[in-house]
Amino acid sequence: MDKEKLFREMLAENRNRIFRICCWYFEDADERNDVFQESLIRIWEQLHSFRGQSKISTWVFRVVVNTCLTWLRSDKRRKTIIESGRSIETLQMVDSSPADPDQFAEEKLSFFHRFLETLNLADRTLVSLYLEEQSTKEMAEITGLSEANVRVKIFRIREQIKKEWEDKQNGIR
Amino acid sequence: MELDDFRNINIKGTPPEFNQQEQNKNQMDTFIEELKAADSRERKKIVGFIIIFGIFVAVYSSSLSIHKGTMRDGFAILVLAFVLILAYMLFGYLRIKRINYTAPTIQFLGEAKKRHSFMPPREWFFVVPLLALLIAGGSLIVHSAFTRYFGVTYWPLTIYLLFMACVVGVGFWASKKHWKREKGEMLEKIRKMQQEFGE
Numbered sequence: 001m002d003k004e005k006l007f008r009e010m011l012a013e014n015r016n017r018i019f020r021i022c023c024w025y026f027e028d029a030d031e032r033n034d035v036f037q038e039s040l041i042r043i044w045e046q047l048h049s050f051r052g053q054s055k056i057s058t059w060v061f062r063v064v065v066n067t068c069l070t071w072l073r074s075d076k077r078r079k080t081i082i083e084s085g086r087s088i089e090t091l092q093m094v095d096s097s098p099a100d101p102d103q104f105a106e107e108k109l110s111f112f113h114r115f116l117e118t119l120n121l122a123d124r125t126l127v128s129l130y131l132e133e134q135s136t137k138e139m140a141e142i143t144g145l146s147e148a149n150v151r152v153k154i155f156r157i158r159e160q161i162k163k164e165w166e167d168k169q170n171g172i173r
Numbered sequence: 174m175e176l177d178d179f180r181n182i183n184i185k186g187t188p189p190e191f192n193q194q195e196q197n198k199n200q201m202d203t204f205i206e207e208l209k210a211a212d213s214r215e216r217k218k219i220v221g222f223i224i225i226f227g228i229f230v231a232v233y234s235s236s237l238s239i240h241k242g243t244m245r246d247g248f249a250i251l252v253l254a255f256v257l258i259l260a261y262m263l264f265g266y267l268r269i270k271r272i273n274y275t276a277p278t279i280q281f282l283g284e285a286k287k288r289h290s291f292m293p294p295r296e297w298f299f300v301v302p303l304l305a306l307l308i309a310g311g312s313l314i315v316h317s318a319f320t321r322y323f324g325v326t327y328w329p330l331t332i333y334l335l336f337m338a339c340v341v342g343v344g345f346w347a348s349k350k351h352w353k354r355e356k357g358e359m360l361e362k363i364r365k366m367q368q369e370f371g372e
Contacts, residue, residue, distance in 0.1 A: 004209075007208075008205070041208065041211075042274045044208045045274075046273070046274050046275050049273075049275055059275060062274070062275050062277065062278070063275055065278055066274045066276070066278060066281045067274060069278065069281070069282070069366060070274075072362070072366075073285075073359050073363060073366070074359070108178065108179075109179075111174075120369040121366055121369045121370070122369045122370040122371065123369075127176070130176065131176075131179055131180050133180060141277065142278065143277060143278040143279060144276075144277030144278050144280050144281075145279065145371065149371065154176075157176060158176045161174065161175075162175065165174040
């Protein structure tokens with residue numbers, strides 16, 4: 001398949017997912033856009049190396065995660081990783097609690113962002129991939145961690161978020 | 174609450190390109206055109222570099238016929254050193270352009286660490302022979318030039334070698350300082366990332 005066609009297909013399928021992943025790493029809207037664009041450039045540059053041995057989304061996410069990490073450590077970086085809840089402004093919950101949809105969704109999202117801030121980069125990467133419905137095997141392929149390690153980390157994160165939410169609801173935090 | 178609850182997060186602020194299919198069809202085409210143009214510029218840059226490199230070597234090599242004996246040998250060694258320097262620069266440029274973003278994160282970070290380290294073994298492999306060639310070529314030229322006018326004397330050569338030792342020492346110190354300023358912090362960040370990924 002020719003490069004341009006493959007690129008267009010990849011983009012049609014994954015552009016929102018790519019952008020969402022960038023959103024979990026960067027607070028600033030302009031920076032997200034820059035990293036999103038940079039990711040597309042990297043994908044274009046490396047597309048010749050895609051051999052179809054893995055799903056294209058897995059391959060694409062590798063490039064995106066590596067681009068985000070490169071950006072995080074580079075001089076281009078203007079701001080630090082999500083330091084406040086400002087990124088909440090650009091994301092919204094599609095479905096929410098029936099009782100008080102907007103407020104509840106907002107509260108959950110705000111909590112989630114604060115929760116993400118407490119995670120290290122590896123865990124945050126796994127969360128961003130998990131939210132894009134990547135399997136344990138795919139997450140392992142993307143990060144280079146073992147499947148067992150991914151499983152353990154995700155399990156811990158799930159337990160942690162559940163506990164912290166309960167604590168929050170019980171007014172402990 | 175479960176982590177899975179957040180799988181339903183949607184983007185309100187959309188990606189910067191191609192938001193709405195109709196309007197952005199042209200934007201997408203433009204973007205792809207830009208990418209293709211960048212590819213083409215890249216190819217031209219490398220071809221240009223090779224042409225300049227070729228011209229440089231040809232001109233410099235032709236000057237060899239002016240000199241004779243040891244002097245000529247000295248210039249020949251310098252030509253060889255410059256050829257290697259240019260080849261090394263081209264190699265370095267291509268290496269930077271060919272960073273493998275498709276590698277798993279842990280491997281990617283490992284490669285980044287190697288790339289940004291100060292004088293990794295690979296660099297020594299190039300730099301030491303290059304310096305040796307430059308110093309050897311220069312020594313032959315200096316020695317033969319001074320011998321021609323002042324008879325056999327080793328003082329100029331000694332001074333030249335001391336001068337070169339200072340140049341290499343200062344160069345090493347300055348490049349380390351420069352590296353520390355430019356890459357030190359970045360390398361630290363990479364190390365921290367590696368730790369977070371359990372490396």
